[in-house]
Amino acid sequence: MSEWKSPVYGVRAVPIEKIRANEYNPNHVAPPEMRLLYDSIKEDGYTMPIVCYYNAADDMYEIVDGFHRYQTMLDHKDIYDREHGMLPVSVIDKPIDERMASTIRHNRARGTHDVDLMSGIVAELHKIGRSDAWLSKHLGMDMDEILRLKQLTGLADLYKDKEFSKSWKPGKEITDADITG
Known part of the structure; x- marks a missing residue:
């Protein structure tokens, strides 16, 4: 039996063109928070990887968590240029039902501000x-x-x-x- 290793220890740089959104994420971020996310990425860089599932059949990474960080790069040329079009990705290998559950867990685990x-x-x-x-x-x-x-x-x-x-x-x-x- 192999030892468990969290996906974050295998972060890889992936061209944004090889990443796509999933069809099931119910999360929405309002414009003020999107501006704040842009400011955060501009000032601090990408500090957390995008969580993806790798689909070998079409050689694409499908987002499980991190859609808005991905969208920020798509929407802002300055971020795209600085990062050379690459996003940090950690990969999980789970069937679709478990990926859906992971998306919801990631969204809900963020909490709110006191x-x-x-x-x-x-x-x-x-x-x-x-x-x-x-x-x-x-x-x-x-x-x-x-x-x-x-x-x-x-x-x-x-x-x-x-x-x-x-x-x-x-x-x-x-x-x-x-x-x-």
């Missing part, structure tokens, strides 16, 4: 001087999401050193002239 932990990260990055624009770009969040996460950690602390407009003073009644200018 809101309290994310708000703590946003607060910490804010404390070290990262702007909302930086957070938006590097964490893939829109400004409303950043504001909501800041609200969870306490706006007063996050904005204590900020300068605000002097146009209104507490206790002063707002008139129509104040609104219309």
Whole structure:
């Protein structure tokens, strides 16, 4: 009996033209997360291989997991050029039913972000001087999401050193002239 060896120890560089999507992946990634995936691959490179089944009959690799990493290379010439059109692939050799189950397991195992932990990260990055624009770009969040996460950690602390407009003073009644200018 041979010793078990995880597929990741046999990662190979495969030309993207020899890789194709499967017909059964129910996973969908929204445009903001696709932009974040592009940014991640652009900044960090491919850090995880695409999981594929090798179909020897037609000499093609069929994706089991990693479709969006594959799609990122197809959609972005800069990534394609930098990687010389090659994707890291780990191969599993399973029948179609087990590949389908693997796809679902991979999709579901990614989990979700804990809101309290994310708000703590946003607060910490804010404390070290990262702007909302930086957070938006590097964490893939829109400004409303950043504001909501800041609200969870306490706006007063996050904005204590900020300068605000002097146009209104507490206790002063707002008139129509104040609104219309």
